[in-house]
Amino acid sequence: xxxxxxxxxxxxxxxxxxxxxxTMLRAAIGLALVSVLLAVVLFTMGATLAxxxxxxxxxxxxxxxxxxxxxxxxxxxxxxxPMVRRIYFRRFWPLPLVLxxxxxxxxxxxxxxxxxxxxxxxxxxxxxxxxxxxDLFGQVLIVVAGALGIVVLFKxxxx
Amino acid sequence: xxxxxxxxxxxxxxxxxxxxxxxxAPIAFGLTLALFLAQTAAALVVLLSxxxxxxxxxxxxxxxxxxxxxxxxxxxxxxxxxWSLLAILSAGVVGAGVLPVGWSTMQDEGRRxxxxxxxxxxxxxxxxxxxxxxxxxLYVFIxxxxxxxxxxxxxxxxxxxxxxxxxxxxxxxxxxVLLLAGIALLILSEGxxxxxxxxxxxxxxxxxxxxxxxxFAAGLLTKGxxxxxxxxxxxxxxxxxxxxxxxxAGIATKASGTFGIVxxxxxxxxxxxxxxxxxxxxxxxxxVVGAFAGLAQRDTxxxxxxxxxxxxxxxxxxxxxxxxxxxxxxxxxxxAHAVCTSQLFGNVASVERATGSSGLDRTGGLGxxxxxxxxxxxxxxxxxxxxxxxxxxxxxLLVVIALWQTGHQGYAVTAVVASLLTLAxxxxxxxxxxxxxxDAAVRPAVEGGAALLVPVIALSVVNxxxxxxxxxxxxxxxx
Numbered sequence: 154x155x156x157x158x159x160x161x162x163x164x165x166x167x168x169x170x171x172x173x174x175x176t177m178l179r180a181a182i183g184l185a186l187v188s189v190l191l192a193v194v195l196f197t198m199g200a201t202l203a204x205x206x207x208x209x210x211x212x213x214x215x216x217x218x219x220x221x222x223x224x225x226x227x228x229x230x231x232x233x234x235p236m237v238r239r240i241y242f243r244r245f246w247p248l249p250l251v252l253x254x255x256x257x258x259x260x261x262x263x264x265x266x267x268x269x270x271x272x273x274x275x276x277x278x279x280x281x282x283x284x285x286x287x288d289l290f291g292q293v294l295i296v297v298a299g300a301l302g303i304v305v306l307f308k309x310x311x312x
Numbered sequence: 313x314x315x316x317x318x319x320x321x322x323x324x325x326x327x328x329x330x331x332x333x334x335x336x337a338p339i340a341f342g343l344t345l346a347l348f349l350a351q352t353a354a355a356l357v358v359l360l361s362x363x364x365x366x367x368x369x370x371x372x373x374x375x376x377x378x379x380x381x382x383x384x385x386x387x388x389x390x391x392x393x394x395w396s397l398l399a400i401l402s403a404g405v406v407g408a409g410v411l412p413v414g415w416s417t418m419q420d421e422g423r424r425x426x427x428x429x430x431x432x433x434x435x436x437x438x439x440x441x442x443x444x445x446x447x448x449x450l451y452v453f454i455x456x457x458x459x460x461x462x463x464x465x466x467x468x469x470x471x472x473x474x475x476x477x478x479x480x481x482x483x484x485x486x487x488x489v490l491l492l493a494g495i496a497l498l499i500l501s502e503g504x505x506x507x508x509x510x511x512x513x514x515x516x517x518x519x520x521x522x523x524x525x526x527x528f529a530a531g532l533l534t535k536g537x538x539x540x541x542x543x544x545x546x547x548x549x550x551x552x553x554x555x556x557x558x559x560x561a562g563i564a565t566k567a568s569g570t571f572g573i574v575x576x577x578x579x580x581x582x583x584x585x586x587x588x589x590x591x592x593x594x595x596x597x598x599x600v601v602g603a604f605a606g607l608a609q610r611d612t613x614x615x616x617x618x619x620x621x622x623x624x625x626x627x628x629x630x631x632x633x634x635x636x637x638x639x640x641x642x643x644x645x646x647x648a649h650a651v652c653t654s655q656l657f658g659n660v661a662s663v664e665r666a667t668g669s670s671g672l673d674r675t676g677g678l679g680x681x682x683x684x685x686x687x688x689x690x691x692x693x694x695x696x697x698x699x700x701x702x703x704x705x706x707x708x709l710l711v712v713i714a715l716w717q718t719g720h721q722g723y724a725v726t727a728v729v730a731s732l733l734t735l736a737x738x739x740x741x742x743x744x745x746x747x748x749x750x751d752a753a754v755r756p757a758v759e760g761g762a763a764l765l766v767p768v769i770a771l772s773v774v775n776x777x778x779x780x781x782x783x784x785x786x787x788x789x790x791x
Contacts (some may be wrong), residue, residue: 225679287388290318291440291452295459297325302463305426 157197164190165252172248177226181219186210313360314392315378317400317439321347325432328425336422340428342466345411346733347434356461381415389441391507395574399442399567402650403511406562406776407435413658414555416763417665423467427555430467434460434559438484438567447505447528450572451491454535457568458484461560465552476551483544487534493529497521510579514587525587529576536569538628542621549617552668554661558615561620562654566646570624574642577631590713591632596723598625603733606751612670612745615737616653622730623649623696629727630711632716640789641710648778649705652692655771659689662764663745666757672741677750680759684765688744688772693738695775698731703775706782729787 164187171183188211193206281289324347328340378387411431418424437460440453462484466477495505501521502509505621510528513521534541545565549557573591580588602622609615623645630642660670666678679686695702698709708731715724750756759765778785 165530192393283387285448286386287390287440287445287449288452290386290388291437291449291456294436294456298430298460298463300454301426301429301433302459302466305423305463306466 157194160190160193160197164194165256169248169252177223178220181216181223183213184219185216188215313354314390314396314443315386315460316354317351317443318390318436319386320350321432321436321439325429325436328429328432336425340425341411341415344428344431345408347432348404348408348411349663350404351435351439352401352408355397355401355404359394359401389445391445392443395571395578395643396442398646399563399571400439402647403435403438403442403563403567405647405771406559406650406654407431409654409658409771410555410559410562411769412763413558413661414553416761417553417555417661427464430460430464431559434464434564434745438563441567441571446507447495447510447575450575451488451495454568454572455488457564458535460671461556461564461568464556464559465548465667468551468553470551472547472551473553474551476548479544480548483534483541487531487541490527490531490534492531494526494531496525497527500524501679507575507579509710510576511574511582514580515582522587525576529573529587529591532569532572532576533594534569535565536573536624537565537621538569538594538624539601539621542598542601545621546614549620550611550613554613554657554664556617558654558657558661561616561657561659562650565620566627566650570627570646573628575632575636577628580632581634587636588632592629592720592723595625595627595629595632596726598622599629599730600625603730603737606737607733607740609737610672612663612672612741613657615672616656616660619696619734619737620649620653622734623653625712626708626727629723630707630714632713633714633720634649635712635714635718636790637717638714638785641707641712641714643730644778644782644785645705645707645711648695648707648775651774651778652695652704652770655768655775656689656696658764658768658771659685659692662760662768665760665764672744676744676748677746678757679746680748680750682759684759684769686742688768689746690742691772691775693742694735695779697735697738699735701779701782703778706777706786710786 167183167190171180171187174180174183188207192204192208192212195201195207210280324343328336328343331339369511374446374480414427414431415424418427434457437453437456440456441450444450444453458480462477462481465480466473468474468476485551497520499505501518503522510525514525530541537545552560577588577591580591598621602618602620602625606615606622608617609618626645627642627649630638630645632638632642662682663678664670666682691702695704697741698704708727711729712724715721715727719724
């Protein structure tokens, strides 16, 4: 419990840092840190497979994509920075206060869990390949739509 | 049969993208159009042969098990009831209307192919939402509809399109968090994610289950563009290519939000009194805010966006009223609004082609040169405003009677008054766009060609046909 609280607190701090920091690369690293810590929480809660996916995709693949995209962008001009910084802080200063208030409020709430989560026979493999096949079909469609989106939105038009 | 609504578009998608380059465009158009028309015909046949009723008991029918062959290979179960067929039918009709309009407004062949492919994915998403057996599958297919819609909006390519797509993406992300949080709480409190679990959680469930229902409904209301979660709707509909606006207003937004609300409202009608009242309140709020905002608009697409916000309010109000007339009115309005609003966006595409703008201040005197566009748009507008004997009249009448019968007389009067406001902004639009004196210095406007006219004429015929046939349709359910 104590470990979970510490890890979750660091996770929230890392998430906030990602939002507030002005450097895209630092934001990407912050998000990767969030994923690593979330994977730790998932491990401690016994969701091993979910933790492995979170670690490999959330902390592995996605930061690589972010860093690749950042490497294609130009560095921010010096004169653009102060204005951006003011806008950022004005927009996001209530976030830590809201999270702190929500955290304190939630310590007083005891969730009345009526039934235990259902246990699927055959484990995650059966869930993924047998009982949730319709969802798998939906996910295939989302991936195809995403691929078409990349083709149509990032294809260079005629010069 | 139900499996064909997912399998055939998937094969069509593969076929369209594997064809030799020179055959791709005609095959993509022909195959996609044939699929939409076949889906319309199939849904209509099954609908008329009678699949259960509109009441909650019929809506929690046993799932359909896969048969031999490819169905067995896929191995998933589906859920088909009258509401599913209604969504599938609407998707077929709207898709068949939208495809030629979009095709004719795009010049690049590559973009046309991607447009057809995304329409097929959108269609599968809508069919998946309609046929989903539980809340998680419903969520997955809502995401299929949303992701294909983001890209379709952004295909407009200009600043407004990207801004509209981005706003929809952000709001959709928030809605996704709400949906998943609701699903998590429901599985904790009820132990499963069937539609029946919604009814249990709303009725006899504890605070956790009720919170789950509320979060799930809030996610759906955001995706469906209901007040107070509606602010992405005008930007998305205005920024998107007009054919995509027609698809969104006609069926995509309904499938990703309103259809889920159908499942929630049916569950609430078996209990959950306070939540049902809140849902009626959301419906009436959408009706009123959408109608007043529609009056203030200076752009036709923006006006139609607010009109859509207002009209989906009638659907939810009828659903949440919960009696037979309310459910029937909601179902009829779901279809009538899908037909009429997509037709009106088709009319706007013609106006845009003729004048280069959808702004009310930049169009005028088009009625003489564009009699078909003017005439069909009058029919659709009057139907949405609820004038007899068009389809929108019957649906609104049933919703208003249902509200009155269930003790919501104030809401019923409000719904009638909002209908008059709807009529007012549509009359204003027609007067400015079609019936003012044309500017002699401007080249006279002409109709946009068969690709733009045939869909709006066909949708007008459906609108009038449903209007004239409504007493018969209502008679099938009310004896």
